[in-house]
Amino acid sequence: MAIADVKTAYERVQAARNGKRPMGSYYIEHMIDDFVELHGDRRFGDDAAIVAGVGYLNRIPVTVIAMERGDTIEERMKRNFGCPEPEGYRKALRLMKEAEKFRRPVICFIGSSGAYCGIEAEKRGQGLAIAENLYEMMGLKTPVISVVVGEGGSGGALALGVCDTAIMLENAVYSVISPEGCASILWKDASKAPEAAAHLKLTSYDLLKFDVVEKVIPETGKTDREICSALKAVLMTEITRLSQMTPEALLDHRYEKFRKIGG
C-alpha cells in the first residue's frame, strides 16, 4: 500500500483538520439535488453543527446528516466549530427515524473534533444523546452509510457512525482520542501528538486494514470535485446493494459488522 506511506499519520490529521477542507455542506451542495434542510430536535433547539435534510442522490431520495464547522469565523462560532451538542445528535436521530418511516437511505458525513464539551451540553445529556444514537442506529430499518470526510473524533463521531457501510476519504482520520489528548495523558506533553498519531493507527488505510471501514476514497492528486464524484459513485453502488436487502438481513449484517470488531 504505497499511497499510505506518502504521508505520516500526523500529516493526515493536519489534512483532515485543514480549514479549507470541504466539510458536510460541500458534499450536500455538490452531490445532492433539491436538498431541503430540516431543522431542530423538537425537544430543545437546533444545533448548527449538524446540517440535515432530504434530497436526491441522482434520482434516489435520501436523508443526509452532516457535521459542518463553517467557513467564516462568525459561522464557525455559530456552528461551534463543528462540535455537536445533544440537540444535534437528537436532530440526527429524529431525521433518521423519519428516513426509516419512508424507507429512505441515510448518508452521514462525519468531520468534527468531537462532541461539544461544555456545562450546558452535560446538563442536557451529551452522553445520553450519543448513547441513544448508537442504540437506535443499531436497529434502524433502512440503509445507513457513514462517510468520514474530516476528523472523526471519538464518540461524537461514532454517534453518526453506526452504519452498514463505512467509508473514509483517504486523508480523513478516525480515532478514539485526539493525538494531542493521547500525548498529554501518556507523556504529559501535547507536542508529542505526531508520535501519538502514529501509534493510534487512525488513518484511513489503518482502518481499512482493521475492517473498521469498507472503502477508502483516494485523494492524492485529485481535486475536490473529483473526490466528490468518486464518492458519489461509491454511494450509489452501496445504496443500490443495501436497498436489495430485507430489513432483517440489513440489521443482522449491521450487527455482525460491529460484533466482529475485537471479538
Next chain:
Amino acid sequence: MSGLREFFSSLKGSPEQPPRTCKQCGTEIPYAEYVANHCICPQCGTYFRMRAVERLDETVDPGTFQEMDKKLKSKNPINFPDYAEKLEKAEKASGLNEGVVCGTAKIGGIDCGLFVMDSAFMMGSMGTVVGEKITRLFEKATASKLPVVGFITSGGARMQEGIFSLMQMAKVSGAVKRHSEAGLLYIAVLTDPTTGGITASFAMQGDIIIAEPKALIGFAGQRVIEQTTGEKLPAGFQRAEFQLEHGFVDLIEERSRLTYTLRKLLKLHQPHN
C-alpha cells in the same frame, strides 16, 4: 476452581488484607469492618470504590455466581507501546485479567446476568476485552431470557486499543438493544466514576438507571470542559445528584440499600407466568 474465588477469599479477613484508610477523614478501617459496612467509611460516610469481588459478595446470593470468559485477555490490537507491560501490571495489581467481571448469579433468588466493572484494572477502561465480555454477557442473557444487572465504573474507552476501543461502544449497544427487544430488563448501576464513552453507551441504555450517591457521572472530563469553555464548574457538577436533577438517572440509592432495591425491581419485572 475459580481464581476469582481464591482472590476473593484472600481479600477477605486474610492477614495480608491491610486496613483501608479514608481519603476524606483519615480514619483507618480494619478490612472486616470495611466490607461489613459496604465499603463505606464508618466515620464520615465516604463511599470507597468497590472491587468487583466485594460488589459480588454484597449483591448476589451466596455461592450462585458463575463467572464467564474469565480468561479473556487483550491482544494489544494496535500494538501500542508499553501497553503489554501496563496490562501485566494491572493484572498483578488487581488480581483480574481485565476491567470487568461477568457471569450469571441469583439475586434474591432470581437468575440474572451480571457484569461488574473494576476500576483497579486500568480505571475500568473499555478495550476489546471489556467490550467483548459485556457483549457476550448480553447475548447469553438474551438467549437464556435473563435480566442483566450491570455495575458500572469506568474512565471511558481505553486509548491504548485505539479505534477498536471506540467501536466497542457500538458493539455493546447492539447487544443491549437485542436484549431489550427480547423484552428483558437491564438495570444499570452507575458508580464513581462513570465517564466518557461508557456514559455515551451502555451506562445510559438501562431500562432503569440507578446511581450511587455523589458518584461522578458524565460524558466530558471536567478539566477538558474547563479548558474548552474557560468557565468554572458549578459545585456538584456531574455528580449523581446533578444527573438526578437533570433527569438522567431514575434514582439514587444508598449502597446499604442497593441490593434490597435491586431484588425488589428484579422481582417486579419477572414474567407473570
